[in-house]
Amino acid sequence: MEIAQFLNSALVQTSPLLLCALATLVTSRANMLNVAVEGMALTAAFAAIAVGQTTGSSAMALTGALAASTGMALLFGGVAIGLGADFIVAGLGLNILADGGTLFLLEEVYQDPGGLRPDHFPDLWRVPDGALSFLPVIGGALERQSAITLAALVAVPVMALFLYRTPLGYALRAVGEDEAAAAANGVRAARVKMLSVLLSGVLSGLAGAQLAMDRLHFFLPAMTSGRGFIGLAAALFGAAEPWPTAGAAFVFGLFGALGDRLQAFQAPSEFVLMAPYVAALLALTVARWRAVRRARAAPVSEGGR
Helix, strand or coil: CHHHHHHHHHHHHHHHHHHHHHHHHHHHCCCCCCCCHHHHHHHHHHHHHHHHHHHCCHHHHHHHHHHHHHHHHHHHHHHHHHCCCCHHHHHHHHHHHHHHHHHHHHHHCCCCCCCECCCCCCCCCECCCCCCCCCCCHHHHHCCCEHHHHHHHHHHHHHHHHHHHCHHHHHHHHHHHCHHHHHHCCCCHHHHHHHHHHHHHHHHHHHHHHHHHCCCCCECCCCCCCHHHHHHHHHHHCCCCHHHHHHHHHHHHHHHHHHHHHHHHCCCHHHHHHHHHHHHHHHHHHHHHHHHHHHHHHHHHHHCC
16 A cells, blocks of 8 residues: 555656656657657646636636647747757747746736635536546556546557557658758648647646646646656657656656655655656756766767668
């Protein structure tokens, strides 16, 4: 039971990281490094609480979150793809816009820069207690998980099928590998890239909604706390492949859950908070080391042919 509870907590920590990682992955396959995932998720988190407070509906709150993140994705795509701006600069600008924009709305609309905390908020559908008791360990880990967490788990095989079993997935990977060659074969690169950005916006929206609606039911300024960048680290560590990326995100989620458990042993709060970021730095170091090894081995391999 203790293991099941720990895994349950790890899945809660993993789901926003996994969704952000997949959001980064899908644009990376189109040769676009999307650092705007952080801002998209933050905007979605704010919209989820604002809409949920107004409508009293979890479905409307989730719809509002997805609409907000998709709107940010359209803005990012319009600037980066339509106007040809640098992806990194456009993404960082979008993050600043999301951070400042949500704080502005908190101050001007809700007169509370400290956050938005509704007295009553609709809950997401969850796996009922005891529904999976016939499954040892895994059942306990999945019980009480929200619909968004389940969607995050399902998104991994769906992403793999999309990339490797659909024409759009083939076109997306072709644009990422050689845009000129893909265009010469009739692929409209700009449309494919915009599609990847929109998919990234949807996934980021789910991540933001999970953060705000799953257990907390409130919004705080900058509540994403770098999860978009941790998702980016997971995608880089997983070489932009769905299953390895999911594995990296789960490891980061485990570190987050472990940090929560360390609080029971009166560990310093600074150490608890930095645990997932330390894991992300280690993952980036390993990913860079692997890239350097491949780069050094490539000339040797070519020379031996």
